[in-house]
Amino acid sequence: MKYALAALIVAVVACLPYQSNAAQQAVVDPLVSPRWEDMRKAFLADAPVVFDPAVQVISPANAENPMQVPVTIDATALGKVQEVVVFADFNPIVQVLRFFPDRAPAFLGFRIKLQQSSPVRAAVRTADGVWHVGGTWVNTVGGGCTAPSATGGSKEWQKRLNEVSGRQWSEGPNAGRVRLRIVHPMDTGLIAGTPAFFLEDIDFSDAAGRHLMRVQTYEPVAENPVFTLNLGPGGSEGVEASGRDNNGNTFRARIAP
Amino acid sequence: MKRLLFVALLAFSVAAPAADFDYGLVARKVAKDVYAFVGRTEDFTMANGGNIVNSGFIVAPKGVVVIDTGSSLRYGQQMRSAIAAIAVGKPIVLTINTHHHPDHFLGNQAFADAPFGALPETRQGIAADGNAFAENLFRLTGDWMKGTEVVAPTQSLIAGTIEIAGRKLRLIALGGHTGADLAVYDETTGSLFAGDLVFNGRAPTTPHADVATWLAALEKLEAVTRETGFATLVPGHGEISHDAAPIRQTRAWLMWLQNSMRESARAGLDMNEVLARPLPPEFADLPVAASEYRRSVGHLFPAAEQEALGNATLH
Numbered sequence: 323m324k325y326a327l328a329a330l331i332v333a334v335v336a337c338l339p340y341q342s343n344a345a346q347q348a349v350v351d352p353l354v355s356p357r358w359e360d361m362r363k364a365f366l367a368d369a370p371v372v373f374d375p376a377v378q379v380i381s382p383a384n385a386e387n388p389m390q391v392p393v394t395i396d397a398t399a400l401g402k403v404q405e406v407v408v409f410a411d412f413n414p415i416v417q418v419l420r421f422f423p424d425r426a427p428a429f430l431g432f433r434i435k436l437q438q439s440s441p442v443r444a445a446v447r448t449a450d451g452v453w454h455v456g457g458t459w460v461n462t463v464g465g466g467c468t469a470p471s472a473t474g475g476s477k478e479w480q481k482r483l484n485e486v487s488g489r490q491w492s493e494g495p496n497a498g499r500v501r502l503r504i505v506h507p508m509d510t511g512l513i514a515g516t517p518a519f520f521l522e523d524i525d526f527s528d529a530a531g532r533h534l535m536r537v538q539t540y541e542p543v544a545e546n547p548v549f550t551l552n553l554g555p556g557g558s559e560g561v562e563a564s565g566r567d568n569n570g571n572t573f574r575a576r577i578a579p
Numbered sequence: 580m581k582r583l584l585f586v587a588l589l590a591f592s593v594a595a596p597a598a599d600f601d602y603g604l605v606a607r608k609v610a611k612d613v614y615a616f617v618g619r620t621e622d623f624t625m626a627n628g629g630n631i632v633n634s635g636f637i638v639a640p641k642g643v644v645v646i647d648t649g650s651s652l653r654y655g656q657q658m659r660s661a662i663a664a665i666a667v668g669k670p671i672v673l674t675i676n677t678h679h680h681p682d683h684f685l686g687n688q689a690f691a692d693a694p695f696g697a698l699p700e701t702r703q704g705i706a707a708d709g710n711a712f713a714e715n716l717f718r719l720t721g722d723w724m725k726g727t728e729v730v731a732p733t734q735s736l737i738a739g740t741i742e743i744a745g746r747k748l749r750l751i752a753l754g755g756h757t758g759a760d761l762a763v764y765d766e767t768t769g770s771l772f773a774g775d776l777v778f779n780g781r782a783p784t785t786p787h788a789d790v791a792t793w794l795a796a797l798e799k800l801e802a803v804t805r806e807t808g809f810a811t812l813v814p815g816h817g818e819i820s821h822d823a824a825p826i827r828q829t830r831a832w833l834m835w836l837q838n839s840m841r842e843s844a845r846a847g848l849d850m851n852e853v854l855a856r857p858l859p860p861e862f863a864d865l866p867v868a869a870s871e872y873r874r875s876v877g878h879l880f881p882a883a884e885q886e887a888l889g890n891a892t893l894h
Binding site for chain 1: 715847849850873878881885887
């Protein structure tokens with residue numbers, strides 16, 4: 323009986339090579355970062371995780387300017403998603419932003435500050451509670467989080483704080499695309515004498531007032547943030563954007579096609 | 580993979596530079612008493628040690644005028660030896676930095692005992708950003724930079740024709756590649772040292788560029804090449820020429836770049852999409868075009884983007 327049980331276990335294990343490979347894939351970080359386990363614990367806790375090529379994180383392999391590193395997250399291949407969290411393993415402030423696509427597709431373009439070369443990742447939670455993780459290594463000379471903002475030294479930004487410019491494209495290959503720029507120093511708080519001062523929350527709704535997407539932003543988002551949303555050809559009737567920073571300053575703007 | 584790459588890099592960095600850090604500088608005769616050192620049309624690497632720049636000197640009756648000093652103390656020292664071998668026994672009467680980029684002034688230490696001049700904004704730029712630039716070059720070229728310290732020019736140069744050590748030089752104060760770019764025209768031989776306002780056979784760099792100002796400066800330099808006495812153009816990077824072709828090439832690149840940024844911004848492209856755009860065929864074979872394009876997107880696209888976005892309605 324004992325032998326039979328052992329034989330059965332061996333048989334079961336032998337039947338599982340595919341699943342055990344799959345399980346292994348889920349935990350081995352394709353970016354080989356020593357920080358991955360910490361990141362997983364901090365952001366994804368005990369939820370199931372898969373590294374998934376359906377989550378595209380586009381960023382230059384070599385970023386010229388560590389204060390303005392472009393990042394595009396495209397998780398539209400996953401269809402409907404609940405939440406996207408973007409983080410950079412080796413940043414002093416790892417969390418970059420979170421966004422909650424509601425009626426908008428799971429696509430967001432923005433720029434970030436990097437303190438040193440780092441993986442930049444997006445973890446995307448689907449309705450089944452699984453986190454789908456994508457990412458890419460970005461090499462940079464660094465210093466992006468501890469260099470003063472370009473306009474911080476002048477009084478100019480104080481006059482223009484939370485000034486919004488934006489546009490929606492109603493035709494062409496980018497029909498339905500929205501681009502929004504907000505004047506804000508996005509101070510990280512890592513420069514002596516300059517407290518953290520950054521946009522925390524931006525909400526997008528369509529012309530009919532239906533909620534499109536909420537974006538929670540953190541210190542590493544680049545100064546004067548620019549966001550790109552893809553609403554598709556059906557969604558080009560204008561967009562309302564509103565937001566606030568951690569000092570309670572608010573903005574509200576209508577972006578017309 | 581990363582570890583493997585690191586090992587490969589390590590092997591490369593040990594093997595590549597000449598053990599004696601010799602740039603192999605050879606003074607090329609541009610005209611009578613006018614010489615240039617012509618660097619490679621590459622990016623900074625451990626192999627080239629930063630010898631990617633052109634510098635030069637003019638042997639005046641009573642001394643030598645040096646134009647730019649290269650990318651490191653070693654470069655400056657080797658340049659000075661090469662000058663001494665040609666201008667035997669003549670003192671350095673003036674060293675000029677054409678602008679505040681590190682490949683043009685980090686050899687200054689080797690000439691620090693003689694008068695040193697630049698446009699006022701260049702002097703400020705070297706004093707303010709010199710150390711950061713030097714650190715970056717230590718990172719890119721390693722031990723070629725050993726002992727290099729920033730020395731800022733001590734005199735402000737003013738535009739106009741000056742007579743120095745018995746030779747007439749026209750100092751042309753321009754800008755656009757950086758906030759202040761100085762071109763030097765040797766009236767005697769018609770030799771024009773254009774600094775980095777002109778690149779020849781290498782994509783221009785734009786970290787501090789104002790493209791509109793730069794294009795205006797190219798008009799002025801092209802006018803110099805139409806003067807009867809003009810004979811030779813020494814660009815900041817790339818081969819020496821005897822016509823305005825490198826000016827036209829630099830202009831073509833800048834205009835394409837500017838238009839490309841504007842078109843991309845108007846079409847609603849995100850910066851990553853702009854980076855992914857292919858180079859047009861006319862620039863596809865230009866050395867370092869792909870990497871300079873990518874850098875320039877970072878430098879120039881945000882302004883084009885802002886212009887295209889306009890103001891949203893606030894309420």
